[in-house]
Amino acid sequence: MSPTQQRRLVTELPGPRSVELMERKQAAVAGGVGTTMPVFAASAGGGIVVDVDGNHLIDLGSGIAVTTVGASAPRVVAAVTEQVQAFTHTCFMVTPYDGYVAVCEALNRLTPGDHEKRSALFNSGAEAVENAVKIARAYTGKDAVAVFDHAYHGRTNLTMAMTAKSMPYKHGFGPFAPEVYRAPGSYPFKDGKTGAEAAAVAIDLLEKQVGAENLAAVVIEPIQGEGGFIEPADGFLPALAAWCRASGVVFVADEVQTGFARTGDMFACDREGVVPDLIVTAKGIAGGLPLSAVTGRAEIMAAPHAGGLGGTYGGNPIACAAALAAIATIEEDGLVERARTVQQLIFDKIRKIGDDRIGDLRGRGGMVAIELVRPGTTEADPRLARDVARYCHQRGVIVLSCGTYGNVLRFLPPLTITDDLLDEAFDVLAEAFQETE
Numbered sequence: 001m002s003p004t005q006q007r008r009l010v011t012e013l014p015g016p017r018s019v020e021l022m023e024r025k026q027a028a029v030a031g032g033v034g035t036t037m038p039v040f041a042a043s044a045g046g047g048i049v050v051d052v053d054g055n056h057l058i059d060l061g062s063g064i065a066v067t068t069v070g071a072s073a074p075r076v077v078a079a080v081t082e083q084v085q086a087f088t089h090t091c092f093m094v095t096p097y098d099g100y101v102a103v104c105e106a107l108n109r110l111t112p113g114d115h116e117k118r119s120a121l122f123n124s125g126a127e128a129v130e131n132a133v134k135i136a137r138a139y140t141g142k143d144a145v146a147v148f149d150h151a152y153h154g155r156t157n158l159t160m161a162m163t164a165k166s167m168p169y170k171h172g173f174g175p176f177a178p179e180v181y182r183a184p185g186s187y188p189f190k191d192g193k194t195g196a197e198a199a200a201v202a203i204d205l206l207e208k209q210v211g212a213e214n215l216a217a218v219v220i221e222p223i224q225g226e227g228g229f230i231e232p233a234d235g236f237l238p239a240l241a242a243w244c245r246a247s248g249v250v251f252v253a254d255e256v257q258t259g260f261a262r263t264g265d266m267f268a269c270d271r272e273g274v275v276p277d278l279i280v281t282a283k284g285i286a287g288g289l290p291l292s293a294v295t296g297r298a299e300i301m302a303a304p305h306a307g308g309l310g311g312t313y314g315g316n317p318i319a320c321a322a323a324l325a326a327i328a329t330i331e332e333d334g335l336v337e338r339a340r341t342v343q344q345l346i347f348d349k350i351r352k353i354g355d356d357r358i359g360d361l362r363g364r365g366g367m368v369a370i371e372l373v374r375p376g377t378t379e380a381d382p383r384l385a386r387d388v389a390r391y392c393h394q395r396g397v398i399v400l401s402c403g404t405y406g407n408v409l410r411f412l413p414p415l416t417i418t419d420d421l422l423d424e425a426f427d428v429l430a431e432a433f434q435e436t437e
């Protein structure tokens, strides 16, 4: 079922069929919906995406950190096929089904901490983030929400307010939801601070400008995703979590991008033993089907009244079947360990490139990035990031950029990619640096 695990280009990219489809896209799809590569997919699996012209591309994006188990993982395909034949939907709020309950049990078991937990299921990352805020507000009776510089939490009205970057996420789309406050985070490459120092600055700002007595929740990505794969210095997350606990503030980890083995731990919070009060998950949870969740302390999750949480499609049975199969794949195939091997492989390859325009190499597991700068400085070089990405795209390697300044290239392969494909993809990246001024 999975395509041949080899890069193979049979046309220029984009090929004629993709060009034709792009023309139809332009005529039919709203311009606000962007495209990283003008290449249309026909099939995908393992570390390969096959386009409509028959080109085999190496996938270093996983559809933005979603297909951790691959885009046609055998267990997921089988579980979805079986479920779709049984029934597609009843609405869990009308006549419930066991897949939803089983996903909640799995989340309660796998997420950090061994306290009593409950979960609720939704459709997208942004929707789950919004619900985490609702739950924290209901529990604390407070309004304010704290987020961080470079944060990304989604594109709905509340999550736009929580997201840091204006263009393209917020520009022209206001007014935004009130009572969202932004604190400085920890960005070791730029701020040179220890985790404790950076946390002290953030906490001081929150105490002075918001007040713990007004603050319902602190929402943080343990490694920031869209903002540039920014990994806080050791100690930053534990210090914030401890302050939240001491101050009656709900500590919410947005693990939408970092969750489910992506970072070489089941969840990124695990590495420092941070136990969030609420954890938000999506993306890698369901092998490509739309599903998201909020999981947390039973007493906090119990705060909203019956009927206060939910939605027509939240925890759709097909998505739940996919999630159970994706989780089984992660656990039974050792994908947490695999993520660590992938990190080692990528780090080795990038260190060999040895280009002084790579200012920082960072990330964990299968969530690695390079920040491109003017040599010897921390000054962003977004043009280089764009040119290197374009070079890779033209040679059949899917890479994504990110970062507040657009100068970060991120690598998020499916964890089922072969070593050979990774090796080849990073050879192409090395070439890109040689060929790009």
Ligand code: PMP
Pocket: 064, 123, 124, 125, 126, 127, 129, 152, 153, 154, 155, 221, 225, 226, 254, 255, 256, 257, 282, 283
């Ligand atoms: N939070 C984080 C950390 C994310 O990376 C994303 C998506 N990139 C979201 C929330 C929003 O998820 P979705 O696009 O599924 O709404």
